[in-house]
Amino acid sequence: MPLITRFILVFLPLSTVCTISYSYEYVRIPLVIAVQEEGNETIRPLVELTVKRLSQVERRRVPELHYLSLEKLKDQNSLIGADYLIASASVFAALEKYSGLKAVASVRPVISVNPDHAASTAILVDKQSSLKTLKDLKRKVIGVPAGSSPDERIHVLNELKVQGFSDPKFVDFKAISVNCEEWLKNFRNGSIDALALNPLSFKKIPESFRMQMNLLEPRIKDDYILGHTTATYPGWVMAATLEAGKKETLYMEAFLKSLPAVDGLSWAPQADYRQLHQVLTSLDDPFYKSFRKRTWREIVEENLIWFALAGVLIFSWLLHTLFTTALVNKRTRELSEANERRLKAEEHYHNLEKASIVGQMSNIVAHELRQPLAAISNYSLAIRRRLSKGNLDEEALSFAISKLMSESGRASEIIEHVQRYAKGKPSDWKSFSIDELLRSICDNYLDSQQNPLVRYEARGGQEFNGDPLEVELIVRNLIKNAIEAAEQTKSPDILLTLESEKGAFRITVSDNGLEISDDTLLNLREPLKSTKIGGLGLGLSIVKRISEAYEGHVEFAKNIPTGLKVTVWLYSKARKDK
Missing domain, CATH: 3.40.190.150 (Bordetella uptake gene, domain 1)
Known part of the structure; x- marks a missing residue:
């Protein structure tokens, strides 16, 4: 084989893949x-x-x-x-x-x-202490572990107020060590009289420490199972x-x-x-x-010296500006020239990007037209065969012609849809029943005995606002690859499910093909880098591109016991140009 021929056969496919992959790069x-x-x-x-x-x-x-x-x-x-x-x-x-x-x-x-009842506070005292009720805490010191949230103190203050002890100086709060071994020392040396603690934190400390503590006025038959003193609040x-x-x-x-x-x-x-x-x-x-925004007057009064200093600096800056105007004007001209060069570079980049998109659309056409063209070819051969045998009746001819027109129209829709992408025009969005669309797609997949190859289940509403052809491209690609994966098993099992909730639609295609590895599952998330494992091929790039146009995404998971489950999220929203 000539050297130039080998170069073309190797270089052109690689360049095409690199061009397509480039269009999927994004910054997280x-x-x-x-x-x-x-x-x-x-x-x-x-x-x-x-x-x-x-x-x-x-x-x-x-x-x-x-x-x-x-x-x-x-x-x-x-x-x-x-x-x-x-x-x-x-x-x-x-x-x-x-x-x-x-x-x-x-x-x-x-x-x-x-x-609504996810948090509370336990008030703990030493068993040797004479404190028995909240009333006994008057003029006492309650320790709070350093680094605790403000909730414990708020819970205690409100509990005291509810029980009639609203004096803000009724108790004092003191930050103490987070080490529970130090708490008993604080009790014994009199630095604190009680301890305010989150019940979840108290549950995790050693049992030996908990046995030396008493819970002050514990609540029973409450909506919070752990021992606590105060009322319950959101967490x-x-x-x-x-x-x-x-x-x-x-x-x-x-x-x-x-x-x-x-x-x-x-x-x-x-x-x-x-x-x-x-x-x-x-x-x-x-x-x-303390979280309230302060007024300008409060800010000025608190920072009067700094505002005076700022005034001096501003005056100095104004004087300096008089001497730097010429330099600023010069720099402005330089920036204008640089900005003009940047705009030209951006225009060149957009032209390259558009060329890359058109190249990718060509691959989509080649990939998606195979099915309708194959159907047209099969029906045409069937008509010619029956004509040669002389057993072509009017009903069979009418059926074959209707199928040829249907597949021809489908091929025309695919070409027209791709042309819209290439020309930057919006897709033809409309409201349609996604359930009816998926059922009609499943009806096209039958075995030689006219038995369904794909099981279908639907849950939730099915009205969807979008382009029916785009949804059909997604589902047909996933089903096609699932069938190819399941052919390797004795009893192929392919399931198509539809679920919807609050404008979000989840389409899942699962098969029972061969078991796949974790590395292969991870690689499926990379555009145009997947293999045929689990029945996913070139059509995966189409699925990802269309789902992202509907602000959705594609998820991959292992099916149990074998096979692959592919889930596509689509969001039905008001029409907008993509």
Whole structure:
């Protein structure tokens, strides 16, 4: 074989694959989740699981945890750039009022009835102490472990107020060591008289220490199983900041509810924090007000010296500006020229990108036209064969012609659809029954005995706003590959399911093909790098591209006991140009 021929056969396929792969490259941006530092030890395993699972399912964003202290959270600018905040109930209540945060999901211990009763505080005293009731705490010191959330102190203050001890100086609070072995020493040397502790934290300390403590006025037959003194309140919460979009927040809420419990804690629907707002307001606690934005007058009075210094600096800067105007003008001209060069480079880049997209559409045409063209060829050969035998009646001819027209129309739709992509025109979106579309697709897959090759199950509403041809391309590609994978088994089993909830549609195709490895499953997430394992080939790139156009994504999972399960998420929204 000539050398130039070998070069063409090797280089051209490689260049085509590289061009197609390039169009799928994207940059993953951070998904910032801020976490309150104080008191997060009890929920840290749940937070770590959440981030781990989120990083596995989130394709476009990379979850990042940013721990912020209470002092930083009081500065509303500290949440700039953060999408979500995980905070204790009292901190969230303050930020909800003064910063506009919205609850997404609340933490619920398995021992509580519901998220509205997920937290409380245990007031503990030494067994050798004479303190028996809350009334005995008058003018006493209550120790709070350093780094605890403000919730314990708020719970105690409200409990005292409810029982008639509303004097703000009724008790004093003191930060103590987090080491439980030091607590008994604090009791014995008189530095504290009682201890305010989260019941979940108290449950985890050694039994030998718990046996030396008494729970003050324990509640029984309550909606919180662990021993506690105060009333129950909502617990920790994940809240959405102003940076998070509404659709993303709804997705996050559904994702959190799907996670399993960790160390007896799980995510639950957002609790009702109105009672906590009332408690914080009635206590008139400085902590609650510290999250309020200060007025300009307060800021100026607190920083009068700095404002005077700023005035001097501004005056100096104005003088300096008179001498640097010429340099600024020169630099402006240079930047204008550089910006013009950048615009030309961007225009060149967009032209290259468009050429890459057109190249990829050509592959889609070649791949998708095989089915209708193969059908047209088969029906044409059947007509010619029956004509040669002289047994072609009018009914058979009419049936064959209708099939030829149907497949020809389908091929024409595919070509027209690809031309829209290439020319940058929007797809032909409309409202249609996705259930009827999937059923008609399944009816086309029959074995030689006219038995269905694909089982179909549907749950939920089926009205969908989009392009029927795009949905059909997704399903036909997945079914085709599933059939190829299941052919290697004695009893092929292919299942197509449709589920819908709040505008989100989940289409799943599962087969019982050969078992696949973890590495192969991981590689399936990379565009145009998958193998035929599990029945996925070139059509996977089409599935991913269309699902992303509907703000969805594709998930891969091993089927039990063997085979592959491919799930495509699509979101039915108001039409917009893609």
